[in-house]
Amino acid sequence: xxxxxxxxxxxxxxxxxxxxxxxxxxxxxxxxxxxxxxxxxxxxxxxxxxxxxxxxxxxxxxxxxxxxxxxxxxxxxxxxxxxxxxxxxxxxxxxxxxxxxxxxxxxxxxxxxxxxxxxxxxxxxxxxxxxxxxxxxxxxxxxxxxxxxxxxxxxxxxxxxxxxxxxxxxxxxxxxxxxxxxxxxxxxxxx
Numbered sequence: 001x002x003x004x005x006x007x008x009x010x011x012x013x014x015x016x017x018x019x020x021x022x023x024x025x026x027x028x029x030x031x032x033x034x035x036x037x038x039x040x041x042x043x044x045x046x047x048x049x050x051x052x053x054x055x056x057x058x059x060x061x062x063x064x065x066x067x068x069x070x071x072x073x074x075x076x077x078x079x080x081x082x083x084x085x086x087x088x089x090x091x092x093x094x095x096x097x098x099x100x101x102x103x104x105x106x107x108x109x110x111x112x113x114x115x116x117x118x119x120x121x122x123x124x125x126x127x128x129x130x131x132x133x134x135x136x137x138x139x140x141x142x143x144x145x146x147x148x149x150x151x152x153x154x155x156x157x158x159x160x161x162x163x164x165x166x167x168x169x170x171x172x173x174x175x176x177x178x179x180x181x182x183x184x185x186x187x188x189x190x191x
Contacts, residue, residue: 003097008090008116009033009185010102012109013125014155016136018171022125022181023103029182032189034098036090039065042081055086073111085112099189106158109165121188123181124165128172130155
């Protein structure tokens, strides 16, 4: 008997809204959910592992993947860093019946919805307000003043696009936001 192909779950949010924390908890609690590892041209951060957190690629490798049509979607950010979703990685998981979880930026999420259509659900995680988002970014201790300003400007643009997604979940209380996301994902996976 053939395995029914898995579907696609996309979580997006401005930096600092909590999408990665929610995504990691979903992955720990739902066995049929696997993470889509993105390719990136940025260097690894402390503790990140090639092939688990990201595929760390040179600019030349990334360009080659673009030319060969290996990315379902990709984007270049303000600092020249690129991120992309490898087609072969996603299709391999789906063919085995797994549901693929994406933790991507807003433009990538829109692209994925366009590619996968009804086999895809998109969730936009939103901080209660910009001040909360700024406080969360500052508390991470990973942002310079310049990158903090750029992230906040980008966040404003991303929040304006929230209505493009299937669901918007406000993360003002992590456990409540997570419970809402998990309920949505469970329903989608069982439909």
